[in-house]
Amino acid sequence: MENVIEIKNLKKYFGTVKAVDDISLNVKKGQLFAFLGLNGAGKSTTINILVGILEKDSGECLINNKSIENINAILPEIGIVFQSSILDKNLSVYENLKYRAMMYDLTNEQFEKNLTFFVENLEMKDILTKPLDKLSGGQKRKVDIARALIHKPSILILDEPTTGLDPKTRSLVWQLVNNLRKKENLSVLLTTHYMEEAVESDFVVIMDNGKIVATGTPNQLKNKYANDYVKLFNYDKKILKILEKEKITFQKNKEFLLIEFKNTMLAKNFVVENKHLIFDLEILKGKMDDVFLNVTGKNLKENL
Amino acid sequence: MKSELKKMKYLISRNIKLYFKDKFTFFVSLITPFILFILFVTFLKTTYENNLEAIIQNYSVNKKIINAFTGGWLFSSVLSTSCITVAFCSGMMVLDKITKANIDFCVSPVKNSTLQISYVVANLITTLIVCSILFFIGLLYLTFIGFYLSFSDIILIVFNMILTSLLGCLIANIIWTFASSQGVVSSVCTLISAMYGFICGAYMPINTMGETIKNVTVFFPGTYATLLFRKGFLNGTLNEMGKTLPNEMVEEIAKSFDCSFKFFGNSVSTATMFLVLIGSITIFFIILFLVSKLKRKSK
Numbered sequence: 001m002e003n004v005i006e007i008k009n010l011k012k013y014f015g016t017v018k019a020v021d022d023i024s025l026n027v028k029k030g031q032l033f034a035f036l037g038l039n040g041a042g043k044s045t046t047i048n049i050l051v052g053i054l055e056k057d058s059g060e061c062l063i064n065n066k067s068i069e070n071i072n073a074i075l076p077e078i079g080i081v082f083q084s085s086i087l088d089k090n091l092s093v094y095e096n097l098k099y100r101a102m103m104y105d106l107t108n109e110q111f112e113k114n115l116t117f118f119v120e121n122l123e124m125k126d127i128l129t130k131p132l133d134k135l136s137g138g139q140k141r142k143v144d145i146a147r148a149l150i151h152k153p154s155i156l157i158l159d160e161p162t163t164g165l166d167p168k169t170r171s172l173v174w175q176l177v178n179n180l181r182k183k184e185n186l187s188v189l190l191t192t193h194y195m196e197e198a199v200e201s202d203f204v205v206i207m208d209n210g211k212i213v214a215t216g217t218p219n220q221l222k223n224k225y226a227n228d229y230v231k232l233f234n235y236d237k238k239i240l241k242i243l244e245k246e247k248i249t250f251q252k253n254k255e256f257l258l259i260e261f262k263n264t265m266l267a268k269n270f271v272v273e274n275k276h277l278i279f280d281l282e283i284l285k286g287k288m289d290d291v292f293l294n295v296t297g298k299n300l301k302e303n304l
Numbered sequence: 305m306k307s308e309l310k311k312m313k314y315l316i317s318r319n320i321k322l323y324f325k326d327k328f329t330f331f332v333s334l335i336t337p338f339i340l341f342i343l344f345v346t347f348l349k350t351t352y353e354n355n356l357e358a359i360i361q362n363y364s365v366n367k368k369i370i371n372a373f374t375g376g377w378l379f380s381s382v383l384s385t386s387c388i389t390v391a392f393c394s395g396m397m398v399l400d401k402i403t404k405a406n407i408d409f410c411v412s413p414v415k416n417s418t419l420q421i422s423y424v425v426a427n428l429i430t431t432l433i434v435c436s437i438l439f440f441i442g443l444l445y446l447t448f449i450g451f452y453l454s455f456s457d458i459i460l461i462v463f464n465m466i467l468t469s470l471l472g473c474l475i476a477n478i479i480w481t482f483a484s485s486q487g488v489v490s491s492v493c494t495l496i497s498a499m500y501g502f503i504c505g506a507y508m509p510i511n512t513m514g515e516t517i518k519n520v521t522v523f524f525p526g527t528y529a530t531l532l533f534r535k536g537f538l539n540g541t542l543n544e545m546g547k548t549l550p551n552e553m554v555e556e557i558a559k560s561f562d563c564s565f566k567f568f569g570n571s572v573s574t575a576t577m578f579l580v581l582i583g584s585i586t587i588f589f590i591i592l593f594l595v596s597k598l599k600r601k602s603k
């Protein structure tokens with residue numbers, strides 16, 4: 001499949017802060033590409049370099065096989081939602097969208113047609129004539145997304161698009177994005193802190209301190225980095241002895257016993273071997289949250 | 305090229321709309337004309353009248369002409385300061401940096417030069433709108449107290465108004481290229497509003513200032529803008545005075561009220577004054593161009 005975004009050995013330092021430290025990645029056409037990492041990992045910096053807001057120190061970036069050195073040739077292909085809203089607070093939603101759309105050489109008919117599409121799909125009819133600073137945070141976010149898509153780009157870059165959205169609006173946004181992916185083969189580069197969004201993606205890259213620390217499809221990552229858990233609600237106390245003897249990590253509380261396994265196979269074998277000691281159980285597959293926290297060196301067990 | 309012009313049109317109308325939504329800067333920029341007006345009503349008018357009488361001495365001049373003269377002086381001052389202060393008090397380029405709207409334009413396929421020019425043009429249009437209103441008020445006032453402006457005087461004033469505002473806008477936008485906080489805009493705006501009236505001779509004729517200051521002011525392009533406004537507003541009344549007063553006396557009045565001007569002993573013609581203005585505009589345009597090129601590179 002052809003690459004729409006290619007990043008090779010990209011570096012960007014802010015003084016001593018190695019914001020982006022020699023990363024390489026490819027986003028393929030039509031892909032939903034998730035870009036994960038703790039706060040300050042370097043995700044926004046990478047994105048800002050891609051769209052020409054920041055100058056890179058070294059490395060190469062290609063978008064649709066064109067170098068970002070000539071950014072104006074690439075920009076019509078890109079729609080971007082920034083981490084924070086950057087539209088004109090004193091202008092109405094309509095004025096904002098109109099003025100921004102006109103930077104892309106749309107005719108008035110094209111603009112009205114695209115606008116109608118997003119107004120319907122993002123349910124913005126009631127806010128269209130309101131000034132931006134009279135909108136709620138979530139309403140503003142919808143306008144940001146409409147702004148990014150108003151010229152029908154082929155690549156959509158989303159920097160934490162759904163932070164602060166209620167579940168209904170969030171699903172509205174994802175419906176729209178998925179709809180466009182299906183119909184127009186839109187490629188999406190997404191950064192998010194919501195793991196349930198990352199799970200839906202085709203490919204995941206996890207960044208930590210400017211470096212890429214893990215890559216793969218969500219399933220590959222889960223198999224590699226996530227632990228499986230067996231939760232026992234009703235069991236023979238003898239099982240604790242076995243766990244201690246075999247040095248298997250576990251946690252015990254009033255309601256259940258939680259046992260950690262590297263993978264599903266080990267969990268299954270343990271349950272089969274000790275079936276006479278187990279009366280009620282639940283097997284939990286590893287989640288994206290696990291992957292994220294294991295890769296970035298944090299522990300989530302207490303959250304389970 | 306055509307598409308860049310269309311983009312520019314929309315950017316300009318956006319900038320103008322945003323300017324008029326921000327009522328605060330709009331009113332701040334009207335502080336100088338307002339102060340001038342108050343000063344005029346309270347004591348400047350009498351001062352000018354006394355100065356005139358000192359020159360005229362035993363001759364008598366119709367009260368209507370005197371009123372037209374002082375009124376013309378007031379509004380030439382108002383315009384010469386407003387063209388600059390109104391231009392300086394709208395820092396749209398800086399506001400865009402504060403609200404990060406500039407980033408959105410950075411990721412839109414629009415040329416940096418298109419953006420820059422649209423800031424200057426929008427700035428120019430808003431300044432001209434405000435100044436035209438003031439000019440209109442001036443014409444109305446003069447119609448009531450004594451109107452001696454010819455059609456060519458009005459053309460001169462309008463033309464000069466455009467040039468002066470353009471000069472102000474260019475200089476302001478050069479400064480805005482380096483500024484990135486509201487504080488800078490407010491302080492530059494306040495400073496210019498407070499100071500400019502003095503340097504350009506809006507409150508007191510340049511002729512009454514000390515030799516050193518006089519020698520410095522001849523190098524400010526703004527001085528020539530003021531002088532041209534004086535000419536436009538006062539030529540008619542001076543001609544009218546010429547009907548009853550001896551020539552030397554009219555020349556003396558013209559000199560002490562900045563209607564004629566000498567550059568180190570040589571008198572400066574209207575055409576030369578315009579050339580100085582146009583030359584300065586060209587220079588500042590080039591500076592703005594270079595400065596924004598430089599800025600673009602050091603991201």
Ligand SMILES: Nc1ncnc2c1ncn2[C@@H]1O[C@H](COP(=O)(O)OP(=O)(O)OP(=O)(O)O)[C@@H](O)[C@H]1O
Nearest residue numbers: 014017019037038039040041042043044045046083
């Ligand atoms: N303009 C800048 N000047 C100096 N340092 C910066 C600048 N922008 C970012 N940084 C630093 O670079 C590092 C990466 O920041 P970046 O914004 O890319 O993180 P992020 O992954 O987007 O984080 P978040 O999830 O919080 O949005 C941080 O340590 C940040 O402090």
Ligand SMILES: [Mg+2]
Nearest residue numbers: 043044083159
């Ligand atoms: Mg970020």
